Amino acid sequence: MSLASPSDTLFCTVDVVLLTLRDQTLHVLLHRRDREPHADAWALPGGFIHTAEDASTWDAAARVLADKTGITSPYLAQLATWSGPGRDPRGWSVSVVYYALVPAHIVPTEHDRLHLCAVAHLPELPFDHAHIVAEAVQRVRTKSVYSSLPVYLCGETFTLPELQAVYEAVLGEPINKVSFRRKVEELAMLEPVPGERQAGGAHRPAQLWRLRPEVRAAWALSLSERGLNSRG
Amino acid sequence: MSLASPSDTLFCTVDVVLLTLRDQTLHVLLHRRDREPHADAWALPGGFIHTAEDASTWDAAARVLADKTGITSPYLAQLATWSGPGRDPRGWSVSVVYYALVPAHIVPTEHDRLHLCAVAHLPELPFDHAHIVAEAVQRVRTKSVYSSLPVYLCGETFTLPELQAVYEAVLGEPINKVSFRRKVEELAMLEPVPGERQAGGAHRPAQLWRLRPEVRAAWALSLSERGLNSRG
Numbered sequence: 001m002s003l004a005s006p007s008d009t010l011f012c013t014v015d016v017v018l019l020t021l022r023d024q025t026l027h028v029l030l031h032r033r034d035r036e037p038h039a040d041a042w043a044l045p046g047g048f049i050h051t052a053e054d055a056s057t058w059d060a061a062a063r064v065l066a067d068k069t070g071i072t073s074p075y076l077a078q079l080a081t082w083s084g085p086g087r088d089p090r091g092w093s094v095s096v097v098y099y100a101l102v103p104a105h106i107v108p109t110e111h112d113r114l115h116l117c118a119v120a121h122l123p124e125l126p127f128d129h130a131h132i133v134a135e136a137v138q139r140v141r142t143k144s145v146y147s148s149l150p151v152y153l154c155g156e157t158f159t160l161p162e163l164q165a166v167y168e169a170v171l172g173e174p175i176n177k178v179s180f181r182r183k184v185e186e187l188a189m190l191e192p193v194p195g196e197r198q199a200g201g202a203h204r205p206a207q208l209w210r211l212r213p214e215v216r217a218a219w220a221l222s223l224s225e226r227g228l229n230s231r232g
Numbered sequence: 233m234s235l236a237s238p239s240d241t242l243f244c245t246v247d248v249v250l251l252t253l254r255d256q257t258l259h260v261l262l263h264r265r266d267r268e269p270h271a272d273a274w275a276l277p278g279g280f281i282h283t284a285e286d287a288s289t290w291d292a293a294a295r296v297l298a299d300k301t302g303i304t305s306p307y308l309a310q311l312a313t314w315s316g317p318g319r320d321p322r323g324w325s326v327s328v329v330y331y332a333l334v335p336a337h338i339v340p341t342e343h344d345r346l347h348l349c350a351v352a353h354l355p356e357l358p359f360d361h362a363h364i365v366a367e368a369v370q371r372v373r374t375k376s377v378y379s380s381l382p383v384y385l386c387g388e389t390f391t392l393p394e395l396q397a398v399y400e401a402v403l404g405e406p407i408n409k410v411s412f413r414r415k416v417e418e419l420a421m422l423e424p425v426p427g428e429r430q431a432g433g434a435h436r437p438a439q440l441w442r443l444r445p446e447v448r449a450a451w452a453l454s455l456s457e458r459g460l461n462s463r464g
Contacts, residue, residue: 009283010244010281010283012242012244012326049242049315049324049326051241051242051317051323051324055316055317056315056316057313057315057326058315078312078313080310081289081310081313081328083281083288083289083290083328084287084288085283085287091283092281092283094244094281094289094326094328096313096315096326
């Protein structure tokens with residue numbers, strides 16, 4: 001069936017802003033482009049939608065991220081869609097952008113086509129990728145004020161001082177310890193890991209915590225977008 | 233230039249969820265489709281991107297809304313993008329969806345292809361449009377808790393009791409008058425209209441208020457997306 005529409009002349013991609021914490025600072029994972037335009041430049045990992053295998057742009061983003069970085073992110077959410085005739089020299093383009101949050105230890109450290117870069121010290125990025133990274137950082141900061149989102153930057157288990165340091169790194173400012181503990185209680189997002197305590201040198205071993213499974217499940221449901229695409 | 237990519241086989245549209253208040257209830261504007269698939273069904277106003285004239289999907293959404301409904305909305309923001317092989321019988325599709333908020337008086341009341349429908353009593357909608365409307369309503373409710381967004385459902389000027397009724401209609405629950413006044417002050421979003429008071433029968437005439445111009449300008453800047461597309 002021919003659509004005979006002007007939209008035939010545009011193309012559609014996905015891009016992924018993968019954020020993590022290194023040295024208590026937000027970093028974004030850049031990928032060295034392997035083709036024109038901007039071949040060999042550092043850019044967000046991205047690619048075309050493969051209509052034969054992807055069930056949604058979410059699927060495409062997860063596939064592109066795995067293919068180009070080897071990472072499967074437990075948190076992968078839609079950021080926004082960028083578009084226009086000028087952002088890519090190949091023509092009128094639409095990019096559906098996703099953002100991911102992962103603990104630093106799952107990011108490959110030595111890799112000739114991957115580079116973890118502090119968001120405050122980005123190299124010049126092609127397309128509108130610098131703007132997209134800034135929007136992703138802003139989104140994560142805004143959401144972190146009222147949600148458990150930063151937990152995805154931690155490992156599976158963590159102490160409360162570790163989690164507080166993660167929130168402080170994301171928000172870019174110190175947090176009062178009492179307010180932080182109250183907020184964590186209000187969000188009802190954590191549970192203690194039974195019998196697990198972190199050895200603490202001279203200190204009493206600290207209790208380890210983890211995200212409650214139902215909180216993780218609720219995030220996963222809201223993130224997958226699979227339910228959005230089931231109606232014919 | 234040939235892209236020789238799998239994305240050639242998909243198509244991209246925009247859809248608009250236009251919300252307004254009628255009878256103190258959120259309503260969505262539906263448009264009777266004038267072509268297959270689902271010809272003559274009520275659906276969200278939408279259409280293809282016209283790459284020759286649209287500078288972004290935001291431009292396409294504003295154009296489609298004006299063409300199909302005659303409405304230019306001061307508030308038109310990106311909601312999210314839906315995609316997949318099953319949502320449209322014509323093939324693998326991407327729809328970048330926008331939502332608009334307008335005062336009821338600018339919506340045409342008599343029109344054989346437009347229908348203002350309470351969001352709680354929607355007819356069966358084609359594609360995934362029922363789900364998209366639900367997401368838009370949820371977004372507006374969430375944003376209304378901490379912003380001046382519902383002001384766009386009012387006319388240019390309004391009394392504080394009128395604005396409170398609008399917030400209550402959007403949030404679907406009564407609001408304490410003192411808390412509401414405090415919130416309005418905190419948001420610092422309104423200014424009194426000099427010398428303007430509403431005649432109030434037996435009561436003292438009520439002060440009329442309007443959105444402060446700089447708040448409106450800040451919204452407009454965050455909404456236009458024009459700045460997002462300027463980098464080559």
